[in-house]
Amino acid sequence: MFRGSDPINMDAKGRMAIPTRYRALLDEVCASELVITIDMKSPCLTLSPLPEWKKFEQKVAALPAMDDLGEMLSRFVVGQAKDLQVDGSGRILIPTELRGYAALDKKLVLVGRTQRLEIWSEANWNAEREKSQDNYRAILLDKESMSDALKNLSW
């Protein structure tokens, strides 16, 4: 569904344009209704089509109430989610409260992650990319630290 990364400027009101190639798709798949929230592991935001988001929300809601980490996840990820609608000019307004979390300023990068999108500040994106570059190969060489699912990934 979504792939590739696009550099995009956020305007003074905190709006960002959705790349044209995604617009028809979004209109079709979710009537341009999206949900934005914080990412659980990285300083970026996640943007998903509403139906896709609902699946996730249901899974989280089904976790046992005594699962502390699950509670935390629900509280902060679901609790800070926000419904968005793509406007007439193909833009979305990024909520003020979330901009801080991902340290967003003018220059953003929109990253396709198949079922969803990630919104990074250009600075964080570049930092993360460079940091990972080195780690990455080291981890790939260390078969012990790899999950079974990943070990068996065919390509």
Place this chain on the structure above:
Amino acid sequence: MFRGSDPINMDAKGRMAIPTRYRALLDEVCASELVITIDMKSPCLTLSPLPEWKKFEQKVAALPAMDDLGEMLSRFVVGQAKDLQVDGSGRILIPTELRGYAALDKKLVLVGRTQRLEIWSEANWNAEREKSQDNYRAILLDKESMSDALKNLSW
């Protein structure tokens, strides 16, 4: 059902406005009848539609009588619950007795947790968020401490 967080001012009488996007939903799903009580683990209040609350109450009532922790839960959570009705202007009155538990003053945050809502003081909410922020990632990296349900959550 409920998601996202809204900053809301409690007025001098202890009333808070329910965000408009929830009003029609609440009217439909529970005739705007809600139940408010303390959260069992965190310094905040829980607000649920009556039917949703009843399900929870049933589950708690079904716990073995010799389950001390369950007894305690029932006594304090169910025992301090209170029925509320959304008023004509879309507001609820937060019971005086519960305000102390969650240290509520003027500035509140209403947090959507799928089936229910949480009411936090702005101060507690921010504190909790920042505190967790750090813990959070550390725990996520430590796969051992994670429940299977959470480990296998795909997203």
Place this chain on the structure above:
DNA sequence: AAAATTGTGGGTAAAAGTGGCAAAAAGTGT
């Protein structure tokens, strides 16, 4: 080079939140 498509910015109108006020209800004391 011109036209069309996409990106950007700003202004305006509508809606939502907030606080204050007044009326009603409940409680208390004589």
Place this chain on the structure above:
DNA sequence: ACACTTTTTGCCACTTTTACCCACAATTTT
């Protein structure tokens, strides 16, 4: 039992924020 006080509830008006719309600028395509 009645009147006075106090709390609660409902209503209304003001202010602020949000979203929608339109116009212009930039870039790309024919």
